[in-house]
Amino acid sequence: MDFAQRLEKIIANLYSFSQIDILHQWSCGGDESNSQLLPLNEKGIIAFDRGGTHPARNRHIHIQQTWRIPESVNGLSTKGATLRLSLLWWASLAEIYINGNKIHTGDLFDQKCRLLLAENVDLDRTFTFDLKLTAPKHDRGALQKSEILLNIPINSAIQVN
Incomplete structure (x- = not known):
């Protein structure tokens, strides 16, 4: 393994302490009793x-997930952390709702966001995310990235003896 490969591995390991990939947890289908997880395609995205050019041919998806703050991530306590939802899409219209409130809209030219979920979080907290995406007329639509970003306070991350 050369230096660049070792460095990439170290960087990926460090990222794992501050990012939780939630792309594979999106579901479609309404209430939780009949919803099904959306599969990722060969590129690892939800497409x-x-x-189309006619309004009746517009392609929309409405996807959702419920996310609960874990007690720890890779052995680090999440109590007191700052959390953000990071999204990247390919859609002519994107509407993002958190706990039922419309928080952000975007399109092909505004295709990513980092939304503050909470500062100094309590562990017993749940978030409901809803995304409404409309495919571009010229291309398939996609949700390409979906992560929770954690900023864990230094006193939680390092214990001094």
């Missing part, structure tokens, strides 16, 4: 059919 859906392209739109």
Whole structure:
């Protein structure tokens, strides 16, 4: 393994302390009793059919997930952390809702966001995320990235003896 490969491995390990990939946890289908997880395609993204020139041919998906703050991530306590939802999409319209409130809208030219979920979090907290995405007329739509970003306080991350 050369230096660049070792460095990439170290960087990936460090990222694992501050990022939780939640792309594979999105579901479609309404209430939790009949919803099903959306599969990732060969590129590791959630893709859906392209739109059309006629309004009736517009392709939309409405996906959701409920996310609960874990007690720890890779052995580090999350109590007191700052949390953000980071998203990247390919859609002519994106609407992001957190706990039922519309928080952000975007499109092909505004295709990513980092939304503050909470500062100094309590462990017993749950968030409901809803995304409404409309595919571009010329291409398939996609949710390409979906992560929780953690900023863990130094006193939680390092214990001095």
